Amino acid sequence: MDMAENDTHHYDILVIGGGNAALAAALQAQESGAKVLIIERAPQFYRGGNSRHTRDFRIMHAYENDYMMGAYTEDEFMEDLRRVAGGEIDESLARLIITKSAELPEWLSNQGVRWQPPLSGTLHLARTNMFMLGGGRAMMNAYYRTASSKNIDIWYEALVEDLVIEGNEFTAAQVRKGNKQIIVRAKAVILASGGFEANIAWLKKYWGDAADNFVIRGTPYNQGNMIQTLLKYGAESIGEPDAFHAVAVDGRAPKFDGGIVTRLDSVPFGIVVNRGGKRFYDEGEDFWPKRYAIWGGLIARQPGQVAYSIIDSKALSKFMPSVFDPIVADSLSELADKLGLPPSQLQSTVQAFNHSIRQGTFDPSTLDDCYTEGITPPKSHWAVPIDEAPYYAYPLRAGITFTYLGVRINNKANIQFHNRQVCNMFAAGEMVAGNVLRRGYLAGFGLTMGAVLGRIAGEEAANVIK
Numbered sequence: 459m460d461m462a463e464n465d466t467h468h469y470d471i472l473v474i475g476g477g478n479a480a481l482a483a484a485l486q487a488q489e490s491g492a493k494v495l496i497i498e499r500a501p502q503f504y505r506g507g508n509s510r511h512t513r514d515f516r517i518m519h520a521y522e523n524d525y526m527m528g529a530y531t532e533d534e535f536m537e538d539l540r541r542v543a544g545g546e547i548d549e550s551l552a553r554l555i556i557t558k559s560a561e562l563p564e565w566l567s568n569q570g571v572r573w574q575p576p577l578s579g580t581l582h583l584a585r586t587n588m589f590m591l592g593g594g595r596a597m598m599n600a601y602y603r604t605a606s607s608k609n610i611d612i613w614y615e616a617l618v619e620d621l622v623i624e625g626n627e628f629t630a631a632q633v634r635k636g637n638k639q640i641i642v643r644a645k646a647v648i649l650a651s652g653g654f655e656a657n658i659a660w661l662k663k664y665w666g667d668a669a670d671n672f673v674i675r676g677t678p679y680n681q682g683n684m685i686q687t688l689l690k691y692g693a694e695s696i697g698e699p700d701a702f703h704a705v706a707v708d709g710r711a712p713k714f715d716g717g718i719v720t721r722l723d724s725v726p727f728g729i730v731v732n733r734g735g736k737r738f739y740d741e742g743e744d745f746w747p748k749r750y751a752i753w754g755g756l757i758a759r760q761p762g763q764v765a766y767s768i769i770d771s772k773a774l775s776k777f778m779p780s781v782f783d784p785i786v787a788d789s790l791s792e793l794a795d796k797l798g799l800p801p802s803q804l805q806s807t808v809q810a811f812n813h814s815i816r817q818g819t820f821d822p823s824t825l826d827d828c829y830t831e832g833i834t835p836p837k838s839h840w841a842v843p844i845d846e847a848p849y850y851a852y853p854l855r856a857g858i859t860f861t862y863l864g865v866r867i868n869n870k871a872n873i874q875f876h877n878r879q880v881c882n883m884f885a886a887g888e889m890v891a892g893n894v895l896r897r898g899y900l901a902g903f904g905l906t907m908g909a910v911l912g913r914i915a916g917e918e919a920a921n922v923i924k
């Protein structure tokens with residue numbers, strides 16, 4: 459790199475990314491008096507990455523408060539994470555995130571974030587999760603306002619393209635801003651630039667052409683180029699390459715940035731069929747908050763990466779309504795016609811399902827005793843006949859939230875390299891998700907992981923430059 463001196467900027471700590479993990483890191487680093495620069499590739503209006511779409515943090519707490527019902531202990535949180543993580547994770551890092559989550563409500567309040575009691579239709583999270591007033595965008599606005607008031611510099615529409623690591627030390631980043639190339643020299647760097655979920659070409663390496671049919675629920679700016687750069691310089695990779703958090707979204711959702719309102723929660727209240735009109739998974743396996751994040755992957759593996767949630771009029775009011783109207787018909791064959799499904803197959807799937815139901819007491823708040831017998835796949839709970847016209851359907855697609863492949867860190871959020879120890883490079887947020895998530899997900903853990911590790915990274919970066 460041959461750069462004129464006036465294209466070079468000097469800071470104590472450079473933070474790459476502009477979401478929850480980045481802002482937590484920057485604000486924490488600034489508390490020690492460090493001169494901090496945040497580089498966000500999105501324009502100001504779209505700042506905040508996927509964090510802009512969020513609603514709640516998962517928080518360990520000993521007592522009920524105004525915003526969370528009852529207690530949620532370290533052990534229960536850890537057990538919940540273990541159950542859904544889907545494989546081996548770094549348990550000591552996970553426990554650190556959990557214990558330090560208890561500090562977040564106060565610390566975030568000090569950054570200007572405000573809270574609200576849980577809304578209905580929020581996946582039964584009233585005891586375990588704390589909801590931001592105004593959601594992720596209000597949270598990000600508060601973070602940025604506080605950062606500006608503390609003289610943290612922020613560059614928008616600036617893309618970090620490469621890093622300079624000399625020997626065992628990070629020394630600079632190469633940045634493109636419009637058609638200008640800029641060098642930022644810093645004593646330490648914190649990478650918090652998200653996963654690679656918006657990079658369809660990268661997803662195709664593991665999913666083939668199916669990735670063309672995925673919907674990306676969040677920001678188009680998370681292309682993973684910093685993960686690629688770190689791996690190029692010998693950072694240890696972590697996480698399953700094809701693993702991601704993916705939910706069922708309405709098939710009519712936009713390709714990018716549709717956010718929370720395109721998610722569909724109708725699955726446990728009916729059946730889901732593929733484009734052949736056949737069921738393919740237990741729609742009532744467990745409570746929806748524990749299962750919603752696997753449905754994107756299930757749909758991703760169906761022909762055409764499409765599925766259809768089928769319900770009848772009894773079910774319509776039982777879940778948070780979709781932003782799109784359901785497709786409605788007076789008979790199942792008319793519904794099949796409208797969806798382009800084979801009518802006789804849909805009818806026989808529904809008939810077989812209805813006949814297999816062992817009648818119980820329907821109760822969406824418990825793992826009730828309404829289940830099927832003698833069909834594959836079974837429906838383990840909330841199985842009630844689909845028999846009251848009109849019938850409704852929602853087309854479903856795989857909505858990718860974020861990817862898990864990233865870089866390994868230690869308990870100081872310090873990035874681990876194969877061939878050397880680089881003490882002044884840290885990472886937080888989605889790009890380190892694979893350290894504590896293998897395949898599954900726990901609602902609210904993305905933000906918690908990002909804020910806790912961001913704060914640790916900020917503090918440790920400030921320590922190494924002293």
Ligand SMILES: Cc1cc2nc3c(=O)[nH]c(=O)nc-3n(C[C@H](O)[C@H](O)[C@H](O)COP(=O)(O)OP(=O)(O)OC[C@H]3O[C@@H](n4cnc5c(N)ncnc54)[C@H](O)[C@@H]3O)c2cc1C
Pocket residue numbers: 474475476477478479480497498499500505506507508509510511512513514515516616617618619650651652653675676677679680681682683684716717718858859860886887888889901902903904905906908
């Ligand atoms: C619709 C939706 C709802 C969600 N709801 C919740 C929820 O309620 N609770 C929860 O815990 N999690 C939720 N999640 C997951 C959550 O959004 C993420 O886990 C979390 O926000 C990730 O934070 P982050 O800071 O790591 O990444 P992001 O917030 O995505 O930020 C990454 C940033 O890096 C920037 N960037 C990327 N590459 C570069 C580069 N080379 N140079 C400069 N900048 C770069 C991007 O522009 C972006 O601003 C939700 C996700 C979605 C999509």
